[in-house]
Amino acid sequence: MITADAHDLAGAFAVDALTREEREEFLRHAAGCPDCAHEVARHQQAATWLGLAAARTPAPELKDRVLAEVARTPQLPATLPGRPGARRGRRFTPRLLNLALAACLAAAAAFGGLAAWQHQEAREARQAADSRTADFARLLAAPDTTFVKQDVSYGGSGTVAVSRHLDQAAYFCEDLAPLPPDRTYQLWYIAPGNHVRSAGLLPARTALQAVSLPPPGTAASLALTVEPDKGSAEPSTEPLATWALPAV
Known part of the structure; x- marks a missing residue:
């Protein structure tokens, strides 16, 4: 149940931070209060703008880099299911085992490097997004804005x-x-x-x-x-x- 002034809860309502009971009571209040309805619209718009400020579109070359790493990584052929009555597949010889191990190591190296690059990209993206969000939040919260x-x-x-x-x-x-x-x-x-x-x-x-x-x-x-x-x-x-x- 709302214990504070309902007029002070427009911001919490806009970002869905009220309990179900508080939300229902606030909706009843806002239905007859144009000021609160206006404040909710402004708070929702501000929240949308802050979300946009933090958003970041992946670099266009990301897909090409991932596909390039995949193309450079040796792949083993797929194993098809045996047909009824067909002879079991050949045993894995030491040579085949060595090739498989080499492929796995190559894949691990390639995707390990890719993962490190992606981690660095993600960290820089988070830092840039945090900076943009902080700037937008400072602007939207300034009393003279x-x-x-x-x-x-x-x-x-x-x-x-x-x-x-x-x-x-x-x-x-x-x-x-x-x-x-x-x-x-x-x-x-x-x-x-x-x-x-x-x-x-x-x-x-x-x-x-x-x-x-x-x-x-x-x-x-x-x-x-x-x-x-x-x-x-x-x-x-x-x-x-x-x-x-x-x-x-």
Whole structure:
């Protein structure tokens, strides 16, 4: 049973940290409390963004490296089941035993090296993910962080989170329209006096994305354009959307 103020449990509800009884009681409360319903939506969105910040797509070359190791490792032919009445398979001679042992040792060496490489990759991935998650968590928890949402004319929507105190920003989006292979989305900071600098490239994905941005500094707005696949030194198309950032 809820003993605390129900208004304080929106965050715990959003991440499924309430007991069944507490959850049911909170749902009854939230049905008549628009403020709590709004807080739950914001907490769920923040939890999603933190999850995205920790996610990491495996390197494209991982599959090729694994298959290359498999190709270099000697394999014994499969043993087929004997047919009725057929003679039993030949005895394993010392030579065959030596070959089998050599194959096993080769496989162990190859996959041992692969396992060590994968372990190193996994450790670096965890460290990078932990760092990204900590940065996003710091930004989302900062008391001065402002969230600015805009629809994008090409499709989808984007939200900019900015903390002037931390000089930190992030961009969250979903449902971006597909682009030709030779085009990409690019984000831009625009400072007073129309000084423009790149804030990074953005893949054309429909899935949710969480992207850390460079420090905003004195930038007054963030813009999104479509550029050549390697990006541009300055915008070459009209912005698809512009987000006004909080004053410095």
